[in-house]
Amino acid sequence: MGALDNILRQMPDELAWVAVGRNKAPYLKNWSIHPLSKQEVVSEIAAGRCHAIGVLCGTPSGGLLFVDVDGASCDRLVEKLSGLPLAEALPKTVGVTSGRPGRCQLIYRVTREHWDAIATRKLKAAVPGEGLELRWDGCQSVVTGHHPQTDGYRFLPGQSFEECAIAPAPGWMLQQMQPQTSLTASWQAFDRQFRLPVNAAVPLYCCLSRENRHLFDEGVPQGCRDNSGARLTRDLLGTAGYLAGIGQMFEGDPRQMLDTFCQRCSPPLSERDGDRLWKSAVKDNPGPSLSPEQIEGCIKGWLWRQRQESAGKPPAIAPDSPADFQSTMTAVGKILQIPSRARQTWELNQLARRLRQPPDSLRAMFYDYQHESHDFAPRDVHDFLASRTEERQWLVAGYISAATTIVLYADGGTGKTLLAYDLIKAIASGRPWNGFRTQQVKCLLVQTDEPEIDTRERLDIAGYAEEVKRGWVAIEQHWQFSQMHQLRLWITRERPGFVVIDSLTSANRAATAEEKDTTYASSLYDLVDLANDFGCTFLVLHHENKGGAVRGTTAIRNNVSEVWHLRRPKPAEVNQGLGRNHRILDVEKSRSGCSGNYTLELNVEDYSWSYQGEHSESVRDERPLSARLLDYLELHHGIRYEPQELLGVEDLGGATRDTIRKSLERLRKKGLVEAEHRLKDNGNGQGGKTRYKVYFVPDARMSPRAVSSEPETQAGSSVESLDGCNGAQPPVQRAESPPAEEAQVVGRQKRVNSNLQVGDRCRYCGPSGSIAVTCRGRALEVLAIADGKAHVKAPKWAYAYDIPLAHLRTIKPA
Numbered sequence: 001m002g003a004l005d006n007i008l009r010q011m012p013d014e015l016a017w018v019a020v021g022r023n024k025a026p027y028l029k030n031w032s033i034h035p036l037s038k039q040e041v042v043s044e045i046a047a048g049r050c051h052a053i054g055v056l057c058g059t060p061s062g063g064l065l066f067v068d069v070d071g072a073s074c075d076r077l078v079e080k081l082s083g084l085p086l087a088e089a090l091p092k093t094v095g096v097t098s099g100r101p102g103r104c105q106l107i108y109r110v111t112r113e114h115w116d117a118i119a120t121r122k123l124k125a126a127v128p129g130e131g132l133e134l135r136w137d138g139c140q141s142v143v144t145g146h147h148p149q150t151d152g153y154r155f156l157p158g159q160s161f162e163e164c165a166i167a168p169a170p171g172w173m174l175q176q177m178q179p180q181t182s183l184t185a186s187w188q189a190f191d192r193q194f195r196l197p198v199n200a201a202v203p204l205y206c207c208l209s210r211e212n213r214h215l216f217d218e219g220v221p222q223g224c225r226d227n228s229g230a231r232l233t234r235d236l237l238g239t240a241g242y243l244a245g246i247g248q249m250f251e252g253d254p255r256q257m258l259d260t261f262c263q264r265c266s267p268p269l270s271e272r273d274g275d276r277l278w279k280s281a282v283k284d285n286p287g288p289s290l291s292p293e294q295i296e297g298c299i300k301g302w303l304w305r306q307r308q309e310s311a312g313k314p315p316a317i318a319p320d321s322p323a324d325f326q327s328t329m330t331a332v333g334k335i336l337q338i339p340s341r342a343r344q345t346w347e348l349n350q351l352a353r354r355l356r357q358p359p360d361s362l363r364a365m366f367y368d369y370q371h372e373s374h375d376f377a378p379r380d381v382h383d384f385l386a387s388r389t390e391e392r393q394w395l396v397a398g399y400i401s402a403a404t405t406i407v408l409y410a411d412g413g414t415g416k417t418l419l420a421y422d423l424i425k426a427i428a429s430g431r432p433w434n435g436f437r438t439q440q441v442k443c444l445l446v447q448t449d450e451p452e453i454d455t456r457e458r459l460d461i462a463g464y465a466e467e468v469k470r471g472w473v474a475i476e477q478h479w480q481f482s483q484m485h486q487l488r489l490w491i492t493r494e495r496p497g498f499v500v501i502d503s504l505t506s507a508n509r510a511a512t513a514e515e516k517d518t519t520y521a522s523s524l525y526d527l528v529d530l531a532n533d534f535g536c537t538f539l540v541l542h543h544e545n546k547g548g549a550v551r552g553t554t555a556i557r558n559n560v561s562e563v564w565h566l567r568r569p570k571p572a573e574v575n576q577g578l579g580r581n582h583r584i585l586d587v588e589k590s591r592s593g594c595s596g597n598y599t600l601e602l603n604v605e606d607y608s609w610s611y612q613g614e615h616s617e618s619v620r621d622e623r624p625l626s627a628r629l630l631d632y633l634e635l636h637h638g639i640r641y642e643p644q645e646l647l648g649v650e651d652l653g654g655a656t657r658d659t660i661r662k663s664l665e666r667l668r669k670k671g672l673v674e675a676e677h678r679l680k681d682n683g684n685g686q687g688g689k690t691r692y693k694v695y696f697v698p699d700a701r702m703s704p705r706a707v708s709s710e711p712e713t714q715a716g717s718s719v720e721s722l723d724g725c726n727g728a729q730p731p732v733q734r735a736e737s738p739p740a741e742e743a744q745v746v747g748r749q750k751r752v753n754s755n756l757q758v759g760d761r762c763r764y765c766g767p768s769g770s771i772a773v774t775c776r777g778r779a780l781e782v783l784a785i786a787d788g789k790a791h792v793k794a795p796k797w798a799y800a801y802d803i804p805l806a807h808l809r810t811i812k813p814a
Helices: 002-009 038-046 074-082 112-117 171-176 187-193 210-218 225-245 254-264 271-284 292-310 322-336 341-355 359-372 381-386 416-429 452-461 481-494 523-534 571-575 625-635 657-669 739-749 770-775
Strands: 017-020 052-056 064-070 094-097 103-109 121-124 131-135 140-145 394-396 405-410 443-447 473-476 498-502 537-543 562-567 582-590 596-603 608-614 674-681 689-696 761-764 780-786 789-793 801-804 808-812
Touching (some): 002 140, 017 038, 074 171, 094 140, 187 292, 210 254, 225 271, 225 292, 322 341, 394 416, 416 537, 523 537, 657 674, 657 689
Parallel strands (some): 405 562, 498 537
Antiparallel strands (some): 094 103, 596 608, 761 780, 780 789, 789 801
16 A cells, blocks of 8 residues: 555645556546545555545546557658647657557646637557557546556656656647547448447347337237237347447337337236246346347447438537547536535536537436446456355344445324434444444434424424433534435545435425436435445335325335334324334334334333343243344353353254354344354364354443432332342353353352242342343332243333343332
8 A cells, every 4th residue: 555655645635636557457447437535545555445446537527538559560650640740749748658569648638718619539550559548527547556467557757746846748649639620431430430339329220130129119929929028028138238348338128128029919918927037037048139249230230320410410519429429528527516406406407508518418327327338347256255255244233234225214293303312322322222222433324304492492492402412413403315416425435324305205306307207216226335335224204095004116125135114003002012112113024134114102201212131022932042142142142152151041942053053143233242252172082173153242232321229209119229130041051151250150150039939029139231121210010930931021011021130130029
């Protein structure tokens, strides 16, 4: 990193920088629209992703023209084009070389008056494969770093930025870069210059065979629909795959075109028939009906007709020049970055008027360009797995993963916003949320759904002023999804780890699509990109429909990684003891493996939420093995266990070693327990070592909030001090346990409460953890006693819990 970093610091600050990988190509999305600063390039170098540094050509870097000299025969070409000796035609300026003979790049400066009149131009030399490229807007050139065939890029002797000034661009270069104004070039000249891929979106339809185009246009009658549909579907899929493989942009979605064909048949084919044809074709992995030469001919003919149809019109830019297309996209991108939406619309309308294009067409074209600009560069699966730098991180252990997207939907007034506020407070302060560890990160609240006075009042009641330090939570009240670029810039600068958007509807007021349209949810994909690029998690609040599902298009659900549903208890659940402040959190979709149903209770005094465990329709349902394992490790936090050592634990119900190991691994991946690798003798007498894992809940895992020593106010009740009442179930006997832990365990064994009886009221006084949070401040009624445990239940609880007698203290005998 050091050498590349030092070279970068010596270069001019005003240039527009590009991070380049090992193959001389930029690897970041939209690199031509969003150049990097020096500090951002340094960060990419430190992360090990950037191996070379490029500079955006043209206007982004203040009018720098990069002349790429590719081959020794270019000397004669330069003299021929300029009519000057080589030394005069190419005045001394800053220059870079890769070390290959006859190859270099020269940098010249173009005055502002010429910026709009020139475009990138490629000029062939006499030797095949050699030539000049005069690079302008839309291009980038590498100036230092890794080269795949040499020992790297370096400045020409005496021609670095520090040793040499950038010379003005010679006039003959600017003349060569003037775009053609006439579009009536002969077919021969057009054919000679034609190369695939072309910088235009070719209709997929024109690349189909003549027979399949006829099928698509007319449909077919009953009796031959299946065979004809199968042939057309294979051609659509194969041709689309071929065009994508050669990097050729195209218009038309194969599946939508199949649906159109099905509707044109007589009688129309059903949606189920269309699905059957599609799945059958996908399984066969078909190729195109036409040969590559025939497809090239189709594209060439289409592009020629496009040019002839537009001949004679005085366009503001040459429509078929790749550089001019790049310039247009760059201009549109800059307009869409303007914070003021009114100013955006004004500037886009002005540009559209000059180009004789509808404004919506330019906007749609730019978004397509953004998605298509990502390089298609598959990696070997072994390289992909080896590139993993760390395991999944958690903002809230076992519930909210880092770098993910979540939709939380609920009916109005259910409390989804208050739940989001409670999560933000825990994450921003780094305090456990209901006993579950949190990772302290900066948070952003985008609140566009409720009035400012309500937000201020709720945050004040929630204790933000006292519990959250300055600088950890920021609030934005006017952002819209149409301002995604501003959000990206803010995240780039501030690097928050948790972003809450309340709500999807209110932040989409500027959208032209309706909530039922698939395109309405496309902005969620932009959040996915931000989550991947910056490692932050997005929680987007939304509303449910009358049927209790996510309101609007199903794409809202499909475009995110996690879907949470917060609902009120059903009547049957109310009859089981759930109150008006209880809610059920259904994790309906989870790519991080957190699916499940959980009971929460809202404390209306401070808007905090109490986690009350997994939700089940039946009180007597057996808890899963992972939950029982977690309870046991929490009770004996700090003690390391091998899976083998847990076989004798009665609560685990005779689970096998392999089942315990798999459950512990799942808990570890969710961040609920930790693991350490250790070595022990393999017992073969040859001195070998065996690697194994031990699992544990560290002391830091436990909630720092102590159990209250004050009882609920009840007539005639009295409470003794809870000091010293820290009992725990005796752990499995372990020969290697540290002495301090053994002493702690022995002390716990001596404090078993053997006087508790059925009907008594008691209070939990065991270790901190999720069960401590559940029982906090509650009078528990003993329903049954067996095997050293009490079956207890509190008012408004839906379920009873089995708690060791050692963790309970009588406060009111039966």
